[in-house]
Amino acid sequence: MNVMDRYFGTRIVATLFKAVFAFIFLYVLIDLITARQRVIDKYEVPWDVVLRYYTSNVPTFIFEFQAMSLALLVATLFVLGKAAQDSEITALLAGGVSLGRIARVPVFIALMLSLGIFVYENTVGIENSKMGNRIHQEYFRRALDDTNQGPSWTQLGAANWSCHILHFNHTALTGTDVFIHAFDAQGMQEIRAERIYWEPATKQWILEDGRWATIRRNPDRKDARRITQEPAPFSETPDMLFALKQPPSTKTVGALYRDLKNAEAMGVPTTRARVAFHTKFSRPALCFIIVWLAIPFALRVRGGGLFLSFGLSIALGLAYVTLYAIAIGLGNIGLLPPVVAAWLANVVFLGMGVLFFHKMRT
Numbered sequence: 001m002n003v004m005d006r007y008f009g010t011r012i013v014a015t016l017f018k019a020v021f022a023f024i025f026l027y028v029l030i031d032l033i034t035a036r037q038r039v040i041d042k043y044e045v046p047w048d049v050v051l052r053y054y055t056s057n058v059p060t061f062i063f064e065f066q067a068m069s070l071a072l073l074v075a076t077l078f079v080l081g082k083a084a085q086d087s088e089i090t091a092l093l094a095g096g097v098s099l100g101r102i103a104r105v106p107v108f109i110a111l112m113l114s115l116g117i118f119v120y121e122n123t124v125g126i127e128n129s130k131m132g133n134r135i136h137q138e139y140f141r142r143a144l145d146d147t148n149q150g151p152s153w154t155q156l157g158a159a160n161w162s163c164h165i166l167h168f169n170h171t172a173l174t175g176t177d178v179f180i181h182a183f184d185a186q187g188m189q190e191i192r193a194e195r196i197y198w199e200p201a202t203k204q205w206i207l208e209d210g211r212w213a214t215i216r217r218n219p220d221r222k223d224a225r226r227i228t229q230e231p232a233p234f235s236e237t238p239d240m241l242f243a244l245k246q247p248p249s250t251k252t253v254g255a256l257y258r259d260l261k262n263a264e265a266m267g268v269p270t271t272r273a274r275v276a277f278h279t280k281f282s283r284p285a286l287c288f289i290i291v292w293l294a295i296p297f298a299l300r301v302r303g304g305g306l307f308l309s310f311g312l313s314i315a316l317g318l319a320y321v322t323l324y325a326i327a328i329g330l331g332n333i334g335l336l337p338p339v340v341a342a343w344l345a346n347v348v349f350l351g352m353g354v355l356f357f358h359k360m361r362t
Contacts, residue, residue, distance in 0.1 A: 008079060009109065027058070055128075056131040060249065063117045063121060063283075068113060069290045070290075073290045084300075089102065099357075099360060110287045114285050117284035121280065122252045150164070150167050151241070153241060157235060160182055160183075165177065165179075176196075178191070180233070186217065188214075191210060191212050191213075191233070193207040194209040204232070207230055209228065209229075240262055244260075248277070253277070253280050257277060260277060274338035275341050288350075289346050292356075292357060293349060316349075327344040
């Protein structure tokens with residue numbers, strides 16, 4: 001690393017930290033005033049809890065909501081844009097320094113940030129996200145009754161039972177209107193129950209008020225007995241059955257992949273979770289993408305001025321975020337394959353950035 005590298009690298013990193021700090025301040029201020037203050041006052045939430053909430057959620061804001069990428073965009077624009085305005089870039093080019101050599105430091109910083117974000121989100125970020133979700137559930141969530149349409153599972157237990165629950169409360173782990181069935185060589189077993197709930201003491205699902213029928217292939221043979229209260233014929237725990245209900249930010253890549261495989265084996269829809277799995281790789285890459293967009297426009301200030309370059313780059317960044325959101329939305333509803341949904345914006349804008357970079361006149 002020579003003098004030029006240290007010069008640009010130090011200025012970019014210093015500006016990056018200032019921009020990140022400014023974004024954090026705005027995020028906390030706006031979120032506190034618009035979303036938390038009323039709840040804090042109404043329920044007298046302790047301020048140490050509020051502090052822990054923001055301490056655990058600020059990293060999520062920086063990395064998951066792309067504040068770091070936007071800060072890198074701003075830092076690259078200002079540092080290289082100012083250097084172009086002051087003719088420093090012209091002097092370097094005239095002295096035989098290539099454009100690629102000038103861009104090496106910002107690209108290296110962007111690459112290190114992308115790798116760092118990926119490592120963080122799969123280590124320390126997991127615990128931070130869990131803490132933030134736990135505090136949100138306990139103090140800030142307004143609707144505690146989450147009774148909704150019940151789940152359906154297949155291939156449960158040794159007999160490959162299928163279970164369908166019409167209504168289920170994920171907080172209480174209890175459901176109503178239960179239908180369970182399995183097929184074997186002799187026919188079908190069918191269970192209908194009014195209620196099912198998880199008993200943590202015995203680690204079992206318990207059925208109440210129902211009927212267990214065995215229907216043989218011979219239509220004249222049918223055995224049925226009444227259920228008052230007894231264990232369900234499968235042993236999968238709530239952690240296994242509802243693994244995909246937990247936010248992807250609370251899981252490592254490996255854990256999310258295992259949950260996806262288990263959910264697929266039980267017949268649980270996994271489209272949204274598959275998109276989230278691929279975004280665990282594509283989202284950290286945005287820092288690397290954004291720098292390729294920033295460099296060409298930052299260096300164009302010689303022809304249009306700093307504000308024009310800044311405005312064009314911000315517009316390009318917003319276009320990226322828009323395309324990213326559209327692609328993820330299409331992936332979540334199954335109109336795009338998950339890997340395409342997660343990486344489409346990255347591929348398109350990386351191609352644009354590299355193309356603009358190579359077309360720049362030096």
